[in-house]
Amino acid sequence: MPAIAYVNGQFVDFAEAVVPAEDRGHLFGDGVYEVVRVYGGRPFLLPWHLERLGQSLAAVDIVNPHSEHEWVALIGEAVRRSQEAEATVYWQVTRGAGPRSHAFPAGAPHVTLIVRPFTPSPASQATAVLLPDERWSHVWVKTLNLLPNVIAKETARRAGAEEALFVRAGVLTEGSSSNAWFVRDGTLFTHPADRHILAGVTRRFVLHLAQQAGIPVCERPVGVAELSFMDEVFFTGTTVEVLPVTRILADPDALFWQAAALPADRPATLVRDLSRARVLWERTGAAVSGVAEQLQKMFTQAVERFRNYEDVL
Numbered sequence: 516m517p518a519i520a521y522v523n524g525q526f527v528d529f530a531e532a533v534v535p536a537e538d539r540g541h542l543f544g545d546g547v548y549e550v551v552r553v554y555g556g557r558p559f560l561l562p563w564h565l566e567r568l569g570q571s572l573a574a575v576d577i578v579n580p581h582s583e584h585e586w587v588a589l590i591g592e593a594v595r596r597s598q599e600a601e602a603t604v605y606w607q608v609t610r611g612a613g614p615r616s617h618a619f620p621a622g623a624p625h626v627t628l629i630v631r632p633f634t635p636s637p638a639s640q641a642t643a644v645l646l647p648d649e650r651w652s653h654v655w656v657k658t659l660n661l662l663p664n665v666i667a668k669e670t671a672r673r674a675g676a677e678e679a680l681f682v683r684a685g686v687l688t689e690g691s692s693s694n695a696w697f698v699r700d701g702t703l704f705t706h707p708a709d710r711h712i713l714a715g716v717t718r719r720f721v722l723h724l725a726q727q728a729g730i731p732v733c734e735r736p737v738g739v740a741e742l743s744f745m746d747e748v749f750f751t752g753t754t755v756e757v758l759p760v761t762r763i764l765a766d767p768d769a770l771f772w773q774a775a776a777l778p779a780d781r782p783a784t785l786v787r788d789l790s791r792a793r794v795l796w797e798r799t800g801a802a803v804s805g806v807a808e809q810l811q812k813m814f815t816q817a818v819e820r821f822r823n824y825e826d827v828l
């Protein structure tokens with residue numbers, strides 16, 4: 516079955532799915548979004564995604580066009596029409612369309628929703644590169660403005676890595692599309708869910724799994740200087756689930772990762788050349804089959820229970 520699209524109140528043929536040229540999502544990135552993973556035909560942790568959508572909409576003062584019940588029905592209907600058991604549902608709510616003018620227009624928000632079949636990446640480990648967290652100061656809002664994230668991911672890809680690990684004022688915040696976790700002596704560390712990270716739904720679920728497993732958790736900012744003391748690093752996210760990191764690269768000339776503020780220089784391109792990047796952190800053999808793998812396994816088992824209509828919380 517091809518991907519499914521829903522635009523402004525109607526399911527449409529995917530190839531015919533178009534948004535108005537003056538949609539504010541298109542003009543300004545004036546909107547917010549969510550992505551949910553579908554396992555066995557069922558959207559995983561959907562109530563938590565809807566809760567965060569409500570927070571994002573409230574943050575940017577867009578009226579939530581649907582009740583939770585309506586969202587659940589709409590997403591369920593989209594998945595049903597797609598006939599996909601393994602998929603992602605992406606949906607966004609923009610401030611609607613209107614003549615291009617910065618101040619908010621009158622009018623209703625626009626909803627666009629896409630269901631696509633999803634095949635997980637075969638890679639069960641990742642390499643990361645350190646990059647400056649040059650995003651705006653409200654990254655906790657899941658807005659459509661992802662240019663810094665997109666540039667960071669592409670920079671990582673060109674350096675042969677799967678993910679960028681952001682550093683803000685000497686602190687490791689999160690990945691370009693994932694949350695970051697660190698393990699030292701069996702204790703989990705992750706940045707608190709404040710304004711400097713997106714409070715991942717997977718992060719929330721992994722906190723729950725850690726509690727179930729009796730793994731101690733410390734939600735506090737981790738400094739780059741602490742990295743050398745960490746036994747394990749991993750990322751979490753809706754599509755990557757739990758992804759252990761084997762090495763972290765950094766450009767030894769780019770001092771952003773120690774600096775308290777971003778350098779004032781204007782690079783010619785934001786897609787940095789990382790050909791001089793060196794290994795800053797590497798996982799040693801002793802840590803293999805550690806906490807990351809334990810949580811990865813617990814996550815997979817929870818998904819299996821979910822596929823079988825069992826409770827996961």
Ligand SMILES: Cc1ncc(COP(=O)(O)O)c(C=O)c1O
Pocket residue numbers: 664689690691692693694712713714715716717718751752753754
């Ligand atoms: C910047 C950022 N952090 C964290 C995440 C992980 O969030 P979730 O677990 O809800 O997918 C994402 C997911 O897109 C993200 O873009």
